[in-house]
Amino acid sequence: MKLTVYNEIIALMHKYKSRDSLCKVQERYPNVSLSALGSIFAQDYQKKMRKTHHLHYNPEKIEQYYQIYCKGVQEKKKKKNVLYKLANEVDLSPALLARIILERSLSCEGTVPSKSVVTRMMKDTSLIEDPVLAFEIHTCFVCDDHYGPLVDNIKHSIGHEYEFKLNKILDDLGLAYIGEDQMRDRGYDKTPDIKLEIPISVDGYVVNWIESKASFGDEHSHKGYLKDQFWSYWNRFGPGMVIYWFGFIDELDVNKEKGIILRDSFPDNIVKMNPLMK
Known part of the structure; x- marks a missing residue:
């Protein structure tokens, strides 16, 4: 694109x-x-x-949102899903607003809750003693398409689905490879999804490893992946290929000569290296 x-x-x-x-x-x-x-x-x-x-995570706004929530739940017979509706009104992620309100509610008990405690409660709302607050927060998670434990689980599941798809393609092509777990067993700390035992060539570029991304490759995410993952793979294993299964911005594919190529599917035009060649 x-x-x-x-x-x-x-x-x-x-x-x-x-x-x-x-x-x-x-x-x-x-x-x-x-x-x-x-x-x-x-x-x-x-x-x-x-x-x-x-803009939302400051003392004045937090207190304002908390008071609106408290007033809303007191009128529960007239109002339902108070937090979710408030999130839409203030243009904030429901899951983020839920966390803000949970932290504010717990701080009413006299102590500032730790991030780990809040995170556990966010993941398991049965840990929240106030049943009304637990329901409100759960509703925010279920209805939020972008944040929260439910969204994280969905992304994780989709990621596994496309890793499985990649593995099946490699198996059907008869390519020998190892996965992340095997690489970690061999002592590697930075591991792509696939390390080919015998490199392949794609459009004249050598590929030693493959990273599967079940997402679109935009400038922000790709820049972060290059810094945190891709160049580390390149340092350890040499040139490789990243598959953005949902596409990517064409202008980002600028590191081909340096050893990282981008694709939106597994290429049909691969060239296998003859392991007997010297």
Whole structure:
């Protein structure tokens, strides 16, 4: 996907503002899958939350939101899903608002809760003694498409699904490889999803390892992956390939000569190296 097309899609998403409108976006860009659009939308939303989180996470706002919540639950017969509706009103992720309110509620007991305690309660709302608060927070998780334990589990599951898909392709092609667990057993601290036992060639570029990303490759995420993962793999194993299964911005594929190529599927035009060649 060209950067200009990506920017047009982002602008259209900002106009509609809702994940429910992705079908309308696809009408304008029929060659872009809903999975790709969903990934683009989620990434853009998360960037927005990172930029605006500080506006909500300050003492005055926290107290304001907490008082609105308290008033809302007192009128529960008239109002339901108070936190979720408030999150939409203030344009904040429901899961993030739920965490803010939980931290504020626990601090009422006289001590500031640790992050680990809050995280455990967020993952398991049965640990929250107040049943109303537990229900409100659970509702935020279930209804939040972008944050929270439920979303993390979904992303983890999709990631495994595409890793399994990659493994099956390699098996069908008869390529010998090892996975992350085997690499860790051999003492490697930085491990791609796949290390090929015998390299392959893709469009003239040697590939020793493959990383599977069940997401769209935008500039922000790709830059982070390069720094935290890809260059580390390159240092340990040499040149490799990253598969962004939901597509990527074409202009990001600039490190081919340095040893990292990008693809949106497993290439058909691979060349196998003859292990008997010297």
